[in-house]
Amino acid sequence: MLDPKLLRSDPEKVATALARRGLELDLEAFETLERRRKELQVKTQELQNLRNTKSKSIGRAKAAGEDIQPLLEEVASLGDELKVAEEALKVVQEELRQFMLHLPNLPHESVPDGRDEEDNREERRWGEPPEFGFEPRDHVALGEALGGLDFEAAARITGSRFTVMHGATARLHRALAQFMLDLHTGEHGYREAYVPYIVNDDSLYGTGQLPKFAEDLFRLEEERPWYLIPTAEVPLTNLLRDQILSPEALPFKVVAHTPCFRSEAGAYGKDTRGMIRQHQFDKVELVQAVRAEESFDVLEQLTGHAETVLQKLGLPYRVVTLCTGDLGFSATKTYDLEVWLPGQGRYREISSCSNFVDFQARRMQARWRNPDTGKPELLHTINGSGLAVGRTLVAVMENFQQADGSIRVPEVLRGYMGGLEAIAPE
RNA sequence: GGAGAGGUGGCAGAGCGGUUGAAUGCACCGGUCUUGAAAACCGGCAGGGGUUAACGCCCCUCCAGGGUUCGAAUCCCUGCCUCUCCGCCA
Numbered sequence: 001m002l003d004p005k006l007l008r009s010d011p012e013k014v015a016t017a018l019a020r021r022g023l024e025l026d027l028e029a030f031e032t033l034e035r036r037r038k039e040l041q042v043k044t045q046e047l048q049n050l051r052n053t054k055s056k057s058i059g060r061a062k063a064a065g066e067d068i069q070p071l072l073e074e075v076a077s078l079g080d081e082l083k084v085a086e087e088a089l090k091v092v093q094e095e096l097r098q099f100m101l102h103l104p105n106l107p108h109e110s111v112p113d114g115r116d117e118e119d120n121r122e123e124r125r126w127g128e129p130p131e132f133g134f135e136p137r138d139h140v141a142l143g144e145a146l147g148g149l150d151f152e153a154a155a156r157i158t159g160s161r162f163t164v165m166h167g168a169t170a171r172l173h174r175a176l177a178q179f180m181l182d183l184h185t186g187e188h189g190y191r192e193a194y195v196p197y198i199v200n201d202d203s204l205y206g207t208g209q210l211p212k213f214a215e216d217l218f219r220l221e222e223e224r225p226w227y228l229i230p231t232a233e234v235p236l237t238n239l240l241r242d243q244i245l246s247p248e249a250l251p252f253k254v255v256a257h258t259p260c261f262r263s264e265a266g267a268y269g270k271d272t273r274g275m276i277r278q279h280q281f282d283k284v285e286l287v288q289a290v291r292a293e294e295s296f297d298v299l300e301q302l303t304g305h306a307e308t309v310l311q312k313l314g315l316p317y318r319v320v321t322l323c324t325g326d327l328g329f330s331a332t333k334t335y336d337l338e339v340w341l342p343g344q345g346r347y348r349e350i351s352s353c354s355n356f357v358d359f360q361a362r363r364m365q366a367r368w369r370n371p372d373t374g375k376p377e378l379l380h381t382i383n384g385s386g387l388a389v390g391r392t393l394v395a396v397m398e399n400f401q402q403a404d405g406s407i408r409v410p411e412v413l414r415g416y417m418g419g420l421e422a423i424a425p426e
Numbered sequence: 427g428g429a430g431a432g433g434u435g436g437c438a439g440a441g442c443g444g445u446u447g448a449a450u451g452c453a454c455c456g457g458u459c460u461u462g463a464a465a466a467c468c469g470g471c472a473g474g475g476g477u478u479a480a481c482g483c484c485c486c487u488c489c490a491g492g493g494u495u496c497g498a499a500u501c502c503c504u505g506c507c508u509c510u511c512c513g514c515c516a
Contacts, residue, residue: 041476045485052485055497059444068496075496224506244436244473365474374455376473 001100001362008034017106020113020324025103033096040089047082054078101211105359107324108296108333114323120336121323126307127316129340130399137405138343139397140274143169145405147426149275161264163275163390168423172396172409173282175416177257177389180284180309184386188305190255190286195235197258201225203238206364208330208356215265218279228261232285233383240289240366244376250368251298252289252379255386257282275390276348282389288382289366292358295380296333299355303335306351306386313410315395316340318347332357337387339395350391353384 007014007030015025054075061068112121143149148169154162165173184190198220204210204227209217218228229235236254245252260283271277286305290298303319310317322334331354338347358378361367367376400408406424409417 038476041485045476048485051496055495056445058496062444072496079496246436371455374471 001359002103002106003358003362004096004100007100014106018103020107020111021104021327022115022325023104030099033092033099037089037092037096040085040092044082044085044089047078047085051075051078051082098211101205101363104327104329105332105356107327108355110321111327111333112321112323113325115325116323117326119323120320120326123319123321123335125316125318126311127314127340129316130342132342132401132403134403136342136398136401138274138341139394140343142397142401142405142407145425146407146423148172148423151274158279160272161277161279163278167426168417168420169393169397171417172407172413172423173389173393175413176392176396177282177284178416179312179413180386180389180392181255181257183309183312184255184284184286184305188253188286188308190253193236193239193254193256195232195239195256195258197229197235197261198226199229199234199238201227203234203241206241207234207237207360208363209234212329216263218261218263229258230262231260231283231385232256232258233287236285236287237289237360237366237381237383238364240361240379240381241364243366245289245368245379247368247371250290250379251294252287254287255284257284257389259283275394278390281391284386284389286353286384286386289361289368289379290382291368291370292377292380295355295357295382298380298382299333299335299353302382302384302386303337303353306337306353306384309387309392310337310339310350312412313392313396315392315399317350328352328354330354330356330359332359335384339391341395341398342401343394343398348391350395351385351387354382356381356383 002014011025011027011030015027018025054071058068058071058075061071112119114120137145140149140151144151146167146169148166150164150166151162153164157164181192185192201210204217209230217230220226220228235258236256239254240252259280261280262278264277264279267277275281286302288298288302307317307319317337317339320336320338322328322331322336327334334352334354336349337351337353339350340346341348357380360381361378366379366381368379369375370377396410397407400410402408402422404424406422408422409420414420
């Protein structure tokens, strides 16, 4: 959520920033609501004050043994008047809240303007796309030949956009997740967490998936508003909801390996082949919460942590800064890591690293106590995939394929694979 | 699934429906004392919001949401959560 004070004090600035996202801020609607809110709030609080004062004097009079009847008559109509005012205030405040909840974060000044991914800015490349002495196959062809990927079985068991993995391929998938976790906990200083895969709506409001993106989520058939997590960002960041951290607890760094569930409504026809876009996929997620002045440095740092995974695996990739039109709802700045996929002959997103500044923290009241002021201050949250495990498997298969259809196991994974050097058809 | 107990400030723990946002202790911060530290003593110490140039003033919050009342932490209803015992279970 944006700072309501900023919106009140400098609405033009907010409007200009949101315009970069192609969004027109309805200033008039906001100002009308805001005017009514102020009016009603002042009035309500005056009435509450009056009620409190009168009630106290009644208490005092009663204790003194005086006749309270005239006092009671005096306040007789107050209750109703107050109730009306409170009711009206509540309505306006809810409208205002909804208005605020639907506004995305302001793009950072370093973010390039643009409409869609075509306008993303490439920052750097690492590694060289491999040269094959043969026509490289995509992971679907490779996986089916190996007996390691079975899309048909998955479709029978559930439906489209699911995968069954078998044998060494399934193990490779597990090895990747293990490797990533070990790297981030062992070398990058993150604390491992195991979290619920089902979250309530408050958590989803906190990170910004709700209220706007309900159609991307799987909601449970429950009377309670429970959802499958679309990313571990939701449970991990919500560890901080309604918390005030002490300065020693910073920087807060956690990592978790979880499945992610996405409905992919509106993605009909996109990436229908293979396991690029699935309803269920595994991801290792990095989350940090830091003091405000550090968050942009930390974004660079966290992006580096995700890049390290690709480098250690030996997978060529590039880094792009998302343009204003491609930027997610809650983020002020995002780097995407795109890995080279020989089967597609192009770079595809494998990680997304974002700084949310205080946007999520304000929604979930995630704070730390600044010893200089003694006051709680909003944290800044940063997160990123480190990495999407399914897509990493795809990248390993396609980049390390050999002429006979076998897959070379990257050095760093061999310890997790019982020393296996290559995956051959079973 | 059955039976019971309970949810108050960072923690522990009081709180006849009235001047209690909340006693007391611990923790924490500042000060006095001390060569220094400890002890002792003095003082401070919840969060959110409104209003103000500022000092300040005001409102809301004792799990959450409703209700009763002039007035609710205290009474009533619903939900959530925690604990204990029995049953079942990975």
